[in-house]
Amino acid sequence: MGTRDSLHSELLMFIPNAYFQPPSNVKMKYPCIVYNKIPAFKTFGNNAIYSRLQGYSLTVIEKDPDSDIADRLEDHFDYCSIAQHYVVDNLYHTILNLYY
Numbered sequence: 001m002g003t004r005d006s007l008h009s010e011l012l013m014f015i016p017n018a019y020f021q022p023p024s025n026v027k028m029k030y031p032c033i034v035y036n037k038i039p040a041f042k043t044f045g046n047n048a049i050y051s052r053l054q055g056y057s058l059t060v061i062e063k064d065p066d067s068d069i070a071d072r073l074e075d076h077f078d079y080c081s082i083a084q085h086y087v088v089d090n091l092y093h094t095i096l097n098l099y100y
Contacts, residue, residue: 031062
């Protein structure tokens, strides 16, 4: 299980702008990754927690509809999958679920 700081460092390898649970007054630069904690994935064995991976919801926000950033993130991390795509204000959003 990695730490949030090591995850942040890995995300910066893909895009120079990554934000962890940014407040509403932060002006973001695009393309960027916004990520938040979600419930952990737990595996149980012998009536106890056998393993635990912290969950994160990553949102890749960019102006290019043909960008491959989300695909590269999905390929890089073992427990990562694309969950949804949508467009808001001409910005393309791709949501990924990551267990790190």
